[in-house]
Amino acid sequence: xREKDHxxxxxxxxxxxxxxxxxxxxxxxxxILGTVSGIAIPSFLAHRDKVLxxxxxxxIAAIDLVLQKYYAENGKxxxxxxEIGQDGNKDPxxxxxxxxxxxxxPKKNKCxxxxxxxxxxxxxxLYSMGKNGKSTLPITSQPSWDDxxxxxxxxxxxxxxxIL
Numbered sequence: 001x002r003e004k005d006h007x008x009x010x011x012x013x014x015x016x017x018x019x020x021x022x023x024x025x026x027x028x029x030x031x032i033l034g035t036v037s038g039i040a041i042p043s044f045l046a047h048r049d050k051v052l053x054x055x056x057x058x059x060i061a062a063i064d065l066v067l068q069k070y071y072a073e074n075g076k077x078x079x080x081x082x083e084i085g086q087d088g089n090k091d092p093x094x095x096x097x098x099x100x101x102x103x104x105x106p107k108k109n110k111c112x113x114x115x116x117x118x119x120x121x122x123x124x125x126l127y128s129m130g131k132n133g134k135s136t137l138p139i140t141s142q143p144s145w146d147d148x149x150x151x152x153x154x155x156x157x158x159x160x161x162x163i164l
Contacts, residue, residue: 049131052092053159056128056148059089060157063097063126064150077101077124091128091148098135100125112149113138126150130159140164 021029066084071077081087081099089097100110101124111119112127119125120139129135130146139149145161156163 052131053148055092056130057157059091059097060126060128060148060150063089063099064154064157067124067126068154071123077103079104091130093128093131093133095129095133098125098127098129110137112151114151115140117152120149120151121153123153 063081063086066086067077070084078084079101081089081097086097091097102108102111102119102121105111108119111121112125114120115138127135127147127149130144130148132143132146134143135147136144138144139147139151139160145159145164147160148158149160150157151163
């Protein structure tokens, strides 16, 4: 009976030592996890940026429709987004959407511009400052490349860098 008890007391130690991970196995697992993370995380972040940009595009298209309806009913565009109840809207990055009625800027000093096209809209500017939250009037400037804009009087709504 003692021999049997002695055998049972050794059994957990033997099983544990057979199931224990060696340092080499741990290093291999950490290396595999690091490699998978190195591939998956940037892919996820790029996908998330595309989804957020698409959300901003949809928001701008919806605000554009409200502005067009306002124009149809009043014969002019509003002076601000507050007049159409859209002033509280924020882009996916938490910044307010930018709007400028070009009738209020006759010299076109505050309107968005491209190299050869100044202004890029003839009715109004509507845009998001994008992920970096920065923007400049010339859309060719680097801080504006991630902006989501309405351009060419609504013919294009999308990322600046896609039309440069």
